[in-house]
Amino acid sequence: xxxxxxxxxxxxxxxxxxxxxxxxxxxxxxxxxxxxxxxxxxxxxxxxxxxxxxxxxxxxxxxxxxxxxxxxxxxxxxxxxxxxxxxxxxxxxxxxxxxxxxxxxxxxxxxxxxxxxxxxxxxxxxxxxxxxxxxxxxxxxxxxxxxxxxxxxxxxxxxxxxxxxxxxxxxxxxxxxxxxxxxxxxxxxxxxxxxxxxxxxxxx
Amino acid sequence: xxxxxxxxxxxxxxxxxxxxxxxxxxxxxxxxxxxxxxxxxxxxxxxxxxxxxxxxxxxxxxxxxxxxxxxxxxxxxxxxxxxxxxxxxxxxxxxxxxxxxxxxxxxxxxxxxxxxxxxxxxxxxxxxxxxxxxxxxxxxxxxxxxxxxxxxxxxxxxxxxxxxxxxxxx
Numbered sequence: 001x002x003x004x005x006x007x008x009x010x011x012x013x014x015x016x017x018x019x020x021x022x023x024x025x026x027x028x029x030x031x032x033x034x035x036x037x038x039x040x041x042x043x044x045x046x047x048x049x050x051x052x053x054x055x056x057x058x059x060x061x062x063x064x065x066x067x068x069x070x071x072x073x074x075x076x077x078x079x080x081x082x083x084x085x086x087x088x089x090x091x092x093x094x095x096x097x098x099x100x101x102x103x104x105x106x107x108x109x110x111x112x113x114x115x116x117x118x119x120x121x122x123x124x125x126x127x128x129x130x131x132x133x134x135x136x137x138x139x140x141x142x143x144x145x146x147x148x149x150x151x152x153x154x155x156x157x158x159x160x161x162x163x164x165x166x167x168x169x170x171x172x173x174x175x176x177x178x179x180x181x182x183x184x185x186x187x188x189x190x191x192x193x194x195x196x197x198x199x200x201x202x203x204x
Numbered sequence: 205x206x207x208x209x210x211x212x213x214x215x216x217x218x219x220x221x222x223x224x225x226x227x228x229x230x231x232x233x234x235x236x237x238x239x240x241x242x243x244x245x246x247x248x249x250x251x252x253x254x255x256x257x258x259x260x261x262x263x264x265x266x267x268x269x270x271x272x273x274x275x276x277x278x279x280x281x282x283x284x285x286x287x288x289x290x291x292x293x294x295x296x297x298x299x300x301x302x303x304x305x306x307x308x309x310x311x312x313x314x315x316x317x318x319x320x321x322x323x324x325x326x327x328x329x330x331x332x333x334x335x336x337x338x339x340x341x342x343x344x345x346x347x348x349x350x351x352x353x354x355x356x357x358x359x360x361x362x363x364x365x366x367x368x369x370x371x372x373x374x
Contacts, residue, residue, distance in 0.1 A: 007362060009305045010314025011333040016247050017315070023243040026217055 061172075062200060068168040071196050074099075074129050075157055079122055092119065096126075104130040121147070125154040125161070132165055140165055156187040163193070176202045211253055211265075217246055220266050224273045231281060241280055245273035248299055254335045272297050310369070317368040325361035332358055 080089075080096040095110030111127045114120060128143035144165065147158035163178030179202055182193035197203035221242060228238035249269050275297040305311045318329065331337040331345060339351035348354050 006305075006308075006311055007314060007329075007365070008333040009302055010311045011318055011329055012251075013302060013306060013311065014315040014318045015330060015334045016251065018319075019247045019250050020243055022213070023217060023246055026214060027239060027243070030218065030221070 064167050064170045064172070067196065067199065068164060071192055072164050072168075074102075074133065075125065075161070077126070079119065079126075089117070092117070095123075099126055099130060102133075104133045108134070108136075121150040121152055122154050124150075125158045128158065128165075129161060132161065132168070137165060137169055156182065156185050157189065159185075160187070160189040160193060167196075172200060172202075176200075179203075211250075213246075213250070216249070216265060216269070220269050224270060227270075227274070228277050231277060232286070233277070233280070237280070238277075241276050242273055244276050245269055248272045248276075251334075256335075272299060275299060313369050313372060314365065317365055317372075320368070321361070321365065325357075325364060328354065328358050329361055329365075 077096045077100050080092045091110065091113060095107055095114060098104070098107035098110055107130045108127060111123050111130070114123055117123075124143045124147040128140040128147065131137075131140035131143065141162065144158045144162035148155045148162065159178050160182040163175045163182060166172070166175035166178065179193050179197045179200070182189050183197050183203060184190075194203060224242045224245070225235065225238045228241060229235065233241070246269065249265065249272060252268070276299075279301070318326065321329070327346065328342065331342050332339075337345065339354050342348070342354045343351050346354070348357070
């Protein structure tokens with residue numbers, strides 16, 4: 001190879017290498033742009049998924065079952081505590097023994113035997129709770145309503161439980177005035193009613 | 205016909221990249237190899253444009269780029285001796301890979317010292333040897349008085365290049 005050709009070849013190779021270097025830099029920027037695009041796409045996709053999830057949640061409304069489970073607990077036996085005296089009505093004690101032990105079927109049967117007793121108007125609250133625990137929702141509703149109608153000591157408690165029953169039955173419109181009323185009156189469940197009412201948007 | 209001024213390297217590179225790489229991958233080369241070959245094809249395209257070769261008379265830039273890329277891909281496959289790949293007849297392209305020259309020590313040195321030269325000398329040598337411009341064109345492009353001045357300037361630059369290599373060998 002003559003000298004002139006060698007110079008020409010060397011310069012060609014150098015110029016080609018310079019252009020190639022430029023293209024390699026361009027390729028690297030394309031790869032970086034693609035990577036950025038993938039991240040942006042992933043971020044946008046997660047926003048869409050989150051928005052869809054939120055929308056679905058809003059469309060589906062609150063999880064009433066979860067709310068019921070969170071707020072429901074059987075009302076304690078204040079009528080026939082275990083430390084009973086010798087004069088206590090044994091049928092009543094037996095009924096509450098079943099109730100306290102969570103044997104609601106037997107408790108319901110035992111309460112039914114006391115329908116003619118003086119304490120029946122108070123027992124309707126416990127009857128309703130036992131029935132609600134066994135998913136006898138319609139029967140429970142009737143007993144709670146009856147307890148409320150007596151306007152006795154158990155009326156505000158029954159109001160709370162009837163409200164909870166409607167939450168369980170996914171009937172928020174019916175639960176609303178009951179929960180609002182429980183929150184507004186002086187009773188052991190006023191605090192819980194305020195919290196639940198706020199969660200459901202019934203209270204400010 | 206396109207020229208140096210109207211050529212948008214980034215646009216041409218980006219617009220034809222996917223199509224060529226997709227084609228090359230069909231011949232069982234790695235993506236890195238496909239990109240490397242595509243870049244060599246673009247290097248060749250730029251060289252043709254700088255030399256004012258009539259590449260766009262019969263075909264568009266994209267067609268030429270694809271043809272030269274295909275030529276380089278098949279050349280690579282032949283070198284790799286991949287027996288399972290049926291290679292089409294090579295497209296009729298004039299291209300010197302200068303593969304043997306790349307192994308010559310003196311040429312490697314020339315390449316290396318050329319890169320280190322001053323901008324002025326480098327430009328004259330680039331225009332004359334790489335872009336194959338005539339002395340009259342260089343007079344016009346670099347604003348010299350006449351071609352004799354360019355000629356003597358070019359000689360000085362070559363002498364400088366040779367001295368650098370001699371010093372290296374010496």
